[in-house]
Amino acid sequence: xxxxxxxxxxxxxxxxxxxxxxxxxxxxxxxxxxxxxxxxxxxxxxxxxxxxxxxxxxxxxxxxxxxxxxxxxxxxxxxxxxxxxxxxxxxxxxxxxxxxxxxxxxxxxxxxxxxxxxxxxxxxxxxxxxxxxxxxxxxxxxxxxxxxxxxxxxxxxxxxxxxxxxxxxxxxxxxxxxxxxxxxxxxxxxxxxxxxxxxxxxxxxxxxxxxxxxxxxxxxxxxxxxxxxxxxxxxxxxxxxxxxxxxxxxxxxxxxxxxxxxxxxxxxxxxxxxxxxxxxxxxxxxxxxxxxxxxxxxxxxxxxxxxxxxxxxxxxxxxxxxxxxxxxxxxxxxxxxxxxxxxxxxxxxxxxxxxxxxxxxxxxxxxxxxxxxxxxxxxxxxxxxxxxxxxxxxxxxxxxxxxxxxxxx
Numbered sequence: 001x002x003x004x005x006x007x008x009x010x011x012x013x014x015x016x017x018x019x020x021x022x023x024x025x026x027x028x029x030x031x032x033x034x035x036x037x038x039x040x041x042x043x044x045x046x047x048x049x050x051x052x053x054x055x056x057x058x059x060x061x062x063x064x065x066x067x068x069x070x071x072x073x074x075x076x077x078x079x080x081x082x083x084x085x086x087x088x089x090x091x092x093x094x095x096x097x098x099x100x101x102x103x104x105x106x107x108x109x110x111x112x113x114x115x116x117x118x119x120x121x122x123x124x125x126x127x128x129x130x131x132x133x134x135x136x137x138x139x140x141x142x143x144x145x146x147x148x149x150x151x152x153x154x155x156x157x158x159x160x161x162x163x164x165x166x167x168x169x170x171x172x173x174x175x176x177x178x179x180x181x182x183x184x185x186x187x188x189x190x191x192x193x194x195x196x197x198x199x200x201x202x203x204x205x206x207x208x209x210x211x212x213x214x215x216x217x218x219x220x221x222x223x224x225x226x227x228x229x230x231x232x233x234x235x236x237x238x239x240x241x242x243x244x245x246x247x248x249x250x251x252x253x254x255x256x257x258x259x260x261x262x263x264x265x266x267x268x269x270x271x272x273x274x275x276x277x278x279x280x281x282x283x284x285x286x287x288x289x290x291x292x293x294x295x296x297x298x299x300x301x302x303x304x305x306x307x308x309x310x311x312x313x314x315x316x317x318x319x320x321x322x323x324x325x326x327x328x329x330x331x332x333x334x335x336x337x338x339x340x341x342x343x344x345x346x347x348x349x350x351x352x353x354x355x356x357x358x359x360x361x362x363x364x365x366x367x368x369x370x371x372x373x374x375x376x377x378x379x380x381x382x383x384x385x386x387x388x389x390x391x392x393x394x395x396x397x398x399x400x401x402x403x404x405x406x407x408x409x
Contacts, residue, residue, distance in 0.1 A: 017183075017266070018182050018183070018186060019179040019182050019183065020179065021057070021266075022097050023179055024057075024177065024179045024180055024183065025056070025057045025096065025097060025098045026097060026098065027177045027179070027180070028054050028055060028057075028172070028173075028180075029055055029056065029075070029081070029098045031172040031173070031175070032044065032054075032055050032075060032168065032169065032172045033075070033077060034172070035167075035168040035169075035171050035172045036075070036077040036143065036168060037077055039143070039163070039167070039168065040139070040141060041077060041139070041141045041142060041143045041163060041168070042076065042077055042132050042135070042136030042137070042139035042140065042141055042142055043074060043075055043076040043077050043079070043131070043132060043135070043136065043142055043143070044074070044075050044077075044142065044143040044144070044145075044165050044168055044169075045072060045073070045074050045128060045142060045143070045144045045145075045147065045165065046072055046073040046074075046075070046144075046145050046165065046169070047069055047071075047072045047144075047145060047146050047147055048066075048145045048146055048169075049062040049063075049065050049066045049071070050062075050267075050339050050340050051073075051145050051165075051169045052071070052072070052073045053267050053339055054169065054172070054173055054338075054339055055073055055075060055081075055098065055169075056073055056081060056083060056093075056096060056098040056099055057096060057098060057267075058073075058083055058085075058092060058093040058096055058098075058099060059092070059267075060085060060086060060089065060092050061086065062225070062226075063226060065086065068107070068109050068111065068112070069107070069108065069109045069147065069148060069151065070086045070105060070107045070109065070112065071084065071085055071086050071105060072084045072105060074128060074131055076131060076132075076135040076136070077135075077136075077139075078135060078137065079131070079134070079135030079136075080100035080101050080131075080135070081098055081099055081100050081101070082099075082100065082101045082102075082103060082131065083099050083101070083102050083103070084103050084104070084105035084124075084127075085102065085103070085104060085105060086105060086107070087104060088104050090102045103127070105124070106120045106121075106123040106124045106127075107120065108120035108121045108124060108148075108150060108151065109148070117150055118150070121150045121151055121153075121154040122154055124151065124154065125151070125154035125155045125157065125158055126158070128142070128155060128158075128160075129155070129158035129159070129160060132160060140159055140160050140161055141160075141161050141163055142155070142160050142161070142162060142163065143162075143163045143164065143165035143167075143168050144162055144163070144165045145165035145166050145168075145169055146165075146166075170342060170343035171343065173336075173338045173339070173342050173343070174336060174338075174342065174343055174344070174362070174365055175362060175364040175365065176338065176364050176365070176366055176389075177364075180268075180338075181366070181389065181398075183265070183266040183268050184268040184269075184270075184338075184366065184398065185398060186264065186265050186266060186268070187224065187262065187263070187264025187265055187266065187268040187269065187270045188264070188270040188272070188387060188398055188399055188400075190218065190219055190222040190223070190224050190262075190264045190265060190270070191215075191219070191260050191262045191264055191270035191272060192270075192272070192399070192400065192401045193218050193222065194214065194215040194216075194217075194218035194219055194260075194262070195215065195260070195272070195274065195401050196401075197214050197215070197217075197218050198211055198212075198214045198215055198258075199276060201214050202250065202256060202276065202278055203250075203278070203279070204250065204251055204252040204278060204279055205249055205250070205251075206249070206250055207246075207247050207248060207249055207250070208232055208233065208234055208237075208245035208246050208247070208248050208250060208256075209245050209246065209247055211232065211245075211250065211256070212230060212232045212245045212258070215227065215260065215262065219262055219264060222264070222265065223264075223265040223266075224262065224263065224264040224265055225263045225264065225265075225267060226263050227260070227261055227262050227263065228261040228262075228263060228269075228340065229244065229259065229261040230244035230245045231243075231244060231245075231258060231259040231261065231383075232244070232245040232256065232257070232258035232259075233245065233246075233256075233257060233258075234248060234250040234251075234254050234255065234256045234257075234278070235248075235250070235251065235254035235255065235380070236379045236380070238255050238256075238257045238275075238374070238380050238381040238382075238383075239328070239374040239375065239376075239378075239379045239380050239381040240328050240374055240381065241257075241328070241330065241372045241374060241381055241383060250278050251278065252278055252279030252281060253277065253278065253279055253281045253284075254277070254278050255275055255276070255277060255278075255287060255380050255381070255382065256275065256276045256277070256278055257273070257274075257275040257381060257382060257383040258273065258274065258275075258383065259271070259272075259273040259383055259385060260272045260273070261341075263339070263340070267339050268338065268339060269337055269338065269339060269340050269341070270387065270399070271337050271341065271368045271385060271387055272368075272385055272386070272387055272399045272401060273370070273371075273383040273384050273385030274383075274384065274401060274403070275291060275294070275381075275382040275383055275384065275404075276404070277404075283404075283407050284378070286375055286377065286378040286380065287378070287380065287382075287407070288407045288408075288409055289375075289409065290325075290373040290374070290375050290378075290380065290381070290382045291373075291382045291384075291404060291407045291408070292407065292408045292409040293322065293325065293371075293373045293382075294371040294372070294373040294382040294383070294384045295371075295384060295403060295408055296319065297319045297321070297371040297373070297384075298369045298370070298371045298384050298385070298386055300318075300319040301314075301318050301319055301333055301334065301369050302369050302386065302388060302395055302397075303395075304317055304318065305361060305367070305369075305388065305390060305394065305395040306361065306390070306393070306394050306395070307360075307361055307362055307363045307390060307392065308360060308361065309360070309361050310358055310359065310360050310361075311344055311346055311356065311357065311358050311359045311360070311361070312352065312356065312358045314333065314334075314346045314361070315333065315346055315347050315348065315349050315351075315352040315356055316349050316352070318333045318346070318348065318349060320349075321348070321373075324376070325373050325374065325375075326350070328372065328373075328374035328376070328381070329348060329372065330370045330371060330372035330383075332345050332346060332347055332348070332370055333346040333347065333348055333369070333370065334346045334367050334368060334369045334370055335367065335368055335370070336365060336366065336367055336368075337366050337367060337368045337387060338366060341368075344357075344359055361390055362390065363390050363391060363392055364389075364390065365389075365390040366387065366388065366389050366390070366398070367387075367388055367390065368385055368386070368387050368388075369385065369386050369388060370384075370385050371383070371384045371385065372384075384403070386399050387399040
């Protein structure tokens with residue numbers, strides 16, 4: 001595509017990286033190694049493709065590889081980074097400063113290995129054990145984010161002890177560099193372009209699926225990658241929350257609520273929610289009421305955010321949902337965001353004892369502040385969500401798509 005044509009299609013802004021990607025890659029790998037050293041591990045083995053993306057930025061059929069144990073990354077705490085790929089395709093990791101060695105993986109999931117699983121896991125485990133022996137300095141402790149029983153047993157058979165890899169990766173991913181924030185903003189920009197296209201296309205008679213496809217199309221055309229969920233619903237399907245989009249036809253006067261969960265350019269997530277009204281009509285009193293409450297909830301909770309506040313304090317101080325809406329509340333007050341939904345999660349006060357945990361908000365964290373207010377009386381629900389950055393003195397919004405301020409009571 002020529003530069004002239006690319007500009008006409010709005011693609012040039014996203015066709016060239018706005019920062020030094022190698023600097024981002026090395027920062028992220030360094031964050032992983034900091035955690036490995038802190039926890040005294042000889043290395044980490046990553047099968048989760050989002051974790052692999054974070055640590056080395058090599059990609060290969062990420063969705064497909066997410067449900068087959070066919071591609072993984074080994075990071076020695078003091079030693080090389082070895083990418084075990086689906087096949088012999090070293091050109092997919094060319095020029096990445098985070099990859100020291102490229103190997104073909106001995107795939108041992110049942111589809112690939114069937115009754116040869118024991119043989120294939122044995123080959124895989126021997127390679128990992130040899131790497132630990134060579135670079136671990138006698139340390140046999142290895143962190144793993146996810147691996148089948150057969151794979152784990154094969155590693156234990158070589159005298160390795162297995163530890164929780166998600167702790168390493170979640171804590172590594174939690175603080176974003178300035179360059180990461182630039183890349184995240186690009187994903188948000190693409191997401192909001194898609195949202196604008198959706199809002200323009202929304203009219204009576206369009207199906208939920210067709211409307212949702214608009215967001216996909218804009219994302220892919222601008223260098224984005226995928227969308228994690230299909231959370232768009234209309235009318236009576238907006239209550240309760242978590243119905244995915246369908247072939248239902250959207251009619252005039254109905255609420256349309258959605259949650260983007262979009263993985264955009266450079267792999268960063270844009271997690272933004274809005275609720276709109278189909279057609280050139282005014283909202284009902286109940287629609288205005290639940291929208292106003294959702295808007296109040298996210299703004300009140302954003303105002304609480306600052307470095308040093310504890311997760312528990314946030315849970316206990318968060319906006320109190322009116323009693324009639326509590327049974328249908330969103331599952332969390334807010335959560336971390338990066339290449340996907342991330343640590344931490346802040347629970348509602350009534351859920352804290354059962355499922356909350358403590359910690360502290362830090363400068364450089366990025367979070368998504370959530371609200372869902374659903375009316376049992378009207379059978380409708382409003383979903384709102386903002387993506388924000390924790391700064392030295394508070395919070396800065398990263399998402400900027402307008403709200404329906406004329407609905408606010």
